Amino acid sequence: MANSPQARKRARQGEKRRRHNASQRSMVRTYIKRVNAAIGTQDHDAASAALVSAIPIIDRMVSKGIMPKNKAARHKSRLSAHVRSLAS
Numbered sequence: 001m002a003n004s005p006q007a008r009k010r011a012r013q014g015e016k017r018r019r020h021n022a023s024q025r026s027m028v029r030t031y032i033k034r035v036n037a038a039i040g041t042q043d044h045d046a047a048s049a050a051l052v053s054a055i056p057i058i059d060r061m062v063s064k065g066i067m068p069k070n071k072a073a074r075h076k077s078r079l080s081a082h083v084r085s086l087a088s
Helices: 005-042 043-062 071-088
Strands: none
Touching: 005 043, 005 071, 043 071
């Protein structure tokens, strides 16, 4: 347990940041699930629209340090490939 005032404050700040980051991670997962759901229905228009809305969110998580750069690139690449495969 934190004993000094500084350590107590750092514990409060860390908990607040943890809750915020968890919320942001949940949001980006929801956007990815929306794209996957649209891919599952084989609807190219809906899937591409969901992808267009998900890509900026994924990029924003990278800039905030919530998601690693390579993980974001992997998600974007795989989702884009799935959406492109629906067009053919």
